[in-house]
Amino acid sequence: MIKLRIFITAFLALVVSMVATAQDNTADIGLMRSNGKIFVVMAVVVTILIGLFAYLFTIDKKITRLEKEGPNQ
CATH class of the missing domain: 1.20.5 (Single alpha-helices involved in coiled-coils or other helix-helix interfaces)
Structure with a gap:
């Protein structure tokens, strides 16, 4: 049970960090809008x-x- 909790916590931390870094790239939206x-x-x-x-x-x-x-x- 503890291993599962640690795995879920690590997975959520990984997902949150990926989402946070994905928010920095707003140039692509402007490029799509301009095209x-x-x-x-x-x-x-x-x-x-x-x-x-x-x-x-x-x-x-x-x-x-x-x-x-x-x-x-």
Whole structure:
């Protein structure tokens, strides 16, 4: 149990240090914004989110229909 706790603590420390060093590089965001690529990235993200919400909506409609039919079918 103690070894697991030490491993988790070391892993979290490693992740936090990597995130902290990743925050320093903001030049890439400015480069993407100046080239117009940020709009492509945002379009892809929005498209994926719309697809996920549409999928969830259709699944919800199917489940509601199955619940209304009942277990007699």
